Amino acid sequence: MEIIWEGIKQALGHILTADSEVLGITLRSLWISGAATLLSLAVGIPIGIALALARFPGRSFAVSLINTGMGLPPVVVGLFVSVFLWRSGPLGFLELLYTPTAMVIAQLIIAFPIVAGLTMAAFQTLNPNLRLQLLGIGASRLQLLWLLSKEARLPLLAAVMAGFGGVISEVGASMMVGGNIRGQTRVLTTATVLETGKGNFEIAIALGLILLILTFAVNFLLTHIQQREQLRWPKPS
Amino acid sequence: MAEALLSLHDIRVRYDDLTVLEVDSLAVYPGEILAVMGPNGAGKSTLLRLMGLLQQPTQGKINFHGREVAPTDGLAIRRRMASVFQEPLLLNASVYDNAAVGLRLRGLDRRAIEQRIHPWLTRLGIEHLARRQARTLSGGEAQRTSLVRALALDPELLLLDEPFSPLDPPTREGLLLDLERILRETGITTVFVTHDRDEAFMLGDRVAVLIDGKIHQVGAAAEVFLRPVNEAVAHFVGVDTKLSGIVETVNEGLAQVRFNGGCVEVAGDFQAGEHVLLCLRPEDITLSAPGEDFKSSARNRLIAKLVKIIPWGAHYRAELACGDSRLVGLITRPSFLELKLHEGDDAVASFKSTAVHVIKRK
Numbered sequence: 001m002e003i004i005w006e007g008i009k010q011a012l013g014h015i016l017t018a019d020s021e022v023l024g025i026t027l028r029s030l031w032i033s034g035a036a037t038l039l040s041l042a043v044g045i046p047i048g049i050a051l052a053l054a055r056f057p058g059r060s061f062a063v064s065l066i067n068t069g070m071g072l073p074p075v076v077v078g079l080f081v082s083v084f085l086w087r088s089g090p091l092g093f094l095e096l097l098y099t100p101t102a103m104v105i106a107q108l109i110i111a112f113p114i115v116a117g118l119t120m121a122a123f124q125t126l127n128p129n130l131r132l133q134l135l136g137i138g139a140s141r142l143q144l145l146w147l148l149s150k151e152a153r154l155p156l157l158a159a160v161m162a163g164f165g166g167v168i169s170e171v172g173a174s175m176m177v178g179g180n181i182r183g184q185t186r187v188l189t190t191a192t193v194l195e196t197g198k199g200n201f202e203i204a205i206a207l208g209l210i211l212l213i214l215t216f217a218v219n220f221l222l223t224h225i226q227q228r229e230q231l232r233w234p235k236p237s
Numbered sequence: 238m239a240e241a242l243l244s245l246h247d248i249r250v251r252y253d254d255l256t257v258l259e260v261d262s263l264a265v266y267p268g269e270i271l272a273v274m275g276p277n278g279a280g281k282s283t284l285l286r287l288m289g290l291l292q293q294p295t296q297g298k299i300n301f302h303g304r305e306v307a308p309t310d311g312l313a314i315r316r317r318m319a320s321v322f323q324e325p326l327l328l329n330a331s332v333y334d335n336a337a338v339g340l341r342l343r344g345l346d347r348r349a350i351e352q353r354i355h356p357w358l359t360r361l362g363i364e365h366l367a368r369r370q371a372r373t374l375s376g377g378e379a380q381r382t383s384l385v386r387a388l389a390l391d392p393e394l395l396l397l398d399e400p401f402s403p404l405d406p407p408t409r410e411g412l413l414l415d416l417e418r419i420l421r422e423t424g425i426t427t428v429f430v431t432h433d434r435d436e437a438f439m440l441g442d443r444v445a446v447l448i449d450g451k452i453h454q455v456g457a458a459a460e461v462f463l464r465p466v467n468e469a470v471a472h473f474v475g476v477d478t479k480l481s482g483i484v485e486t487v488n489e490g491l492a493q494v495r496f497n498g499g500c501v502e503v504a505g506d507f508q509a510g511e512h513v514l515l516c517l518r519p520e521d522i523t524l525s526a527p528g529e530d531f532k533s534s535a536r537n538r539l540i541a542k543l544v545k546i547i548p549w550g551a552h553y554r555a556e557l558a559c560g561d562s563r564l565v566g567l568i569t570r571p572s573f574l575e576l577k578l579h580e581g582d583d584a585v586a587s588f589k590s591t592a593v594h595v596i597k598r599k
Contacts, residue, residue: 129324129326132286132291133322133326134338135291135315136315136320137319137320137338137339137386138315138319138339138342138343138390139342147328150328151328151329
């Protein structure tokens with residue numbers, strides 16, 4: 001127990017004194033996972049909407065792919081991204097392996113099926129006749145998508161939370177494609193693994209705590225928005 | 238007749254090999270209320286979706302103001318119409334925001350929207366609910382909001398898809414009366430789809446009867462109600478007594494028609510030997526006890542056995558067997574109590590020769 005208390009005390013010290021290395025790792029984690037989440041929203045939301053609203057040949061297959069993708073093991077993603085970005089790989093000429101960009105790509109691949117799957121589910125909870133109703137009062141296709149997205153905003157926030165939660169906490173792919181290079185690709189999860197391996201528990205606990213606080217803060221904010229919206233619309237008795 | 242506001246020509250809607258709608262021609266004229274009436278699954282909603290340009294037909298063309306609607310002008314024409322569906326389908330927002338959504342889609346500014354919305358909120362009696370969240374509304378209030386949303390658009394064509402069917406009878410009645418008044422006052426061209434014949438005849442200037450995807454009859458409401466063109470329409474408009482018969486004799490506009498159970502006199506132009514279907518509405522049949530000194534100008538009096546008596550709202554519905562034929566009449570509660578008739582008793586069914594609508598059979 002003593003090792004844990006000591007770890008927590010030292011962790012708080014690192015946090016309160018804004019240790020430059022810890023701060024750097026935290027900010028890097030935030031921007032890599034933030035960028036991956038934003039990109040996954042840009043890719044996943046349109047795919048989710050298309051799967052929910054459109055009927056086309058191969059749709060069931062595409063839905064199955066997305067559902068499988070929602071549970072994709074990060075190490076498998078890391079392996080494939082590594083193979084593709086390897087110097088002799090198909091995209092080796094881009095020289096992206098062991099860069100933050102490679103980590104964003106890997107995290108994007110992990111997050112977008114989650115976002116797409118939950119977006120699809122969010123749109124499928126809407127009354128299918130709402131589409132016809134909105135078209136029936138003069139909505140253009142774009143206005144229709146905007147209004148439906150607004151209508152599905154509560155479950156869509158859950159998609160954002162799940163996407164961000166999936167990538168900020170992921171370690172396997174980041175380690176494989178980022179390489180955990182100090183000052184360049186070291187993020188909270190990979191640093192925690194490294195420090196634990198070295199027996200530097202106080203640093204590892206500090207990093208773990210920061211990761212927890214960060215995840216909690218982002219989810220708290222999104223949950224707050226979601227629940228506030230929910231409370232504004234009490235169900236009729 | 239004026240040029241049709243909207244017309245359908247040689248329309249077919251098929252799902253795989255199944256043809257669900259087959260309309261050779263149907264027109265909606267400016268200022269009229271066309272009620273499209275038919276049983277569940279007849280294709281009414283599909284027809285309304287086609288009219289609202291919310292669905293493409295498999296075949297055929299739709300004209301708006303005499304011009305064929307091209308795929309490129311779908312949005313522009315849709316914005317000259319407004320649809321109200323069976324469910325209110327409101328957004329998760331306030332009543333006002335829901336009412337305003339169509340106007341916002343058209344890019345109107347806040348002041349113009351306010352000026353358009355408020356009179357309609359007042360007219361439909363929901364001004365006091367403007368700030369309420371749509372989720373908290375009752376069914377009737379929600380459907381009123383849905384109507385405000387459509388009417389505020391000042392549509393050239395209003396399309397109503399069974400908007401009253403989910404409502405309880407008093408709410409439905411109130412909304413139906415309000416809508417009838419509003420449509421008469423404003424003269425908005427309306428297509429109103431319903432399976433309820435009372436609603437259709439109350440609101441419709443003309444009534445189209447759609448059964449199994451085909452329009453069987455279109456005409457003035459009274460015409461369709463009293464003179465159905467075939468057995469299917471007769472059944473749907475509430476003709477419960479349908480007797481197959483053959484014209485025996487014809488004399489000065491009156492024909493004697495024999496059916497399995499007796500002979501009746503009907504008015505009209507017929508030829509002896511013609512096969513006909515005699516249609517009688519239950520309210521046109523009067524019942525009396527045999528031997529009773531019953532004063533009536535009715536030319537037809539049939540002795541029939543009372544098979545079943547069922548309470549029917551403010552009336553009793555009496556089913557009678559006359560030979561192999563079946564007659565159905567309605568009796569008021571006081572008459573029923575006075576007659577002291579019971580199931581199994583004989584009764585006299587009387588009706589005028591002019592009350593019988595005759596469908597000639599080929």
